Amino acid sequence: MTTETLRVTELADRLVVTLDRPERRNAIDQRMVDDLHAICERLEREPRLLxxxxxxxxxxxxxxxxxxxxxxxxxxxxxxxATVFTRIAELPMPVIAALDGYALGGGAELAYAADFRIGTARLRIGNPETSLGIIAAAGALWRLPQLVGHPLAAEMTMAGRVLTGEEALAAGLVSDLFEPGDLVAGAHALADRIAANDPLATQYTKRVLRAPLADHPAAEQEAQAVLFESDEKHRRMTEFLERRRR
Incomplete structure (x- = not known):
């Protein structure tokens, strides 16, 4: 699935998608948007980690x-x-953004759409759109306050503050920092922990986490009702009980 703008590595339980416009510092253009839509189409049909x-x-x-x-x-x-970032956010299985160097403007907004963000100390993440006469209109103005709180989001989107990797970690915007050479391995280690769990339970957990507050607790009840009837739930719980007996 490698394209003009993306390099794609396909594994049994995940896709690794590398933004690949180095001559333009991976700036997101229409071709990349189209290629990301194609990735989403596939992962909507065949749910896997991204x-x-x-x-x-x-x-x-x-x-x-x-x-x-x-x-x-x-x-x-x-x-x-915004449309493709929302589609990425709504993929059935979790999305991990592994961030090194610049993640600015639309690049930051792509990262905000992920379920998990990890980075490096040399990460620089922020939204300087107002310096170009526009607003951050692809998700930052509502996703970022949810991630870091309104005061810091306001400083990043109106005063142009760019966070370092350490600052992003302290703010909870990224969950871990790695050396640049270990970043992708760190993403795979996180993906391995997710993949060890029941994929259907993971999908329902993501769906319910994203549900509006007004939908709770009914969303949990309906998801749990499906999972309580699943063969995988019975298998995993039986194995757990058998291990305890040993």
Missing amino acids: ILTGTEGVFASGADIAELRERTGDDARRSIN
């Missing part, structure tokens, strides 16, 4: 400014980047 990462010490420097400059009000209403 690891997103960058190349040459850069996750994604933002949206492609040359394209962005020519976009019109009608383009804004089409939500080109």
Whole structure:
């Protein structure tokens, strides 16, 4: 599935998608958006974990400014980047963003759409869109406050504060830091822990975590009702009880 803008490594339980426009610091253009939609289409049909990462010490420097400059009000209403980021966020199985170097603007918003973010000390993540005369309209203005709280989100989106890797870790925006050479291995280690669990239970957990507050506790009850009837639940619990007897 490798494309003009993405390098794709396929494993039995996950895809590793590497943003691959190093000559443009992995700026997100229309081709990359289209390629990410194709990845989503496949993972919607065949649910697997997704690891997103960058190349040459850069996750994604933002949206492609040359394209962005020519976009019109009608383009804004089409939500080109926001639509694919939301689709990534809503994939059935978890998404891990492995962040090194710049994750700015649209690159940061892509990272915010992931379920897990890990990084390196040289990570620089933020949303400087207002310096270009626009707003962060692909998810930052509502996802970021949920992730780090309103005061820090306001500073990042209105005052242009860019967090270092250590600052992102302290703010809870990333959950762990690795040396650059160990970052992808760290993502795989996290994916391995997720993959050891029941995939259906993981999918329901993600779905219920994302449900609006008004849907709880009914969302938990309905998901648990399905899982209580599953063969995998019976198998795993039987194995657990047998281990205790030994």
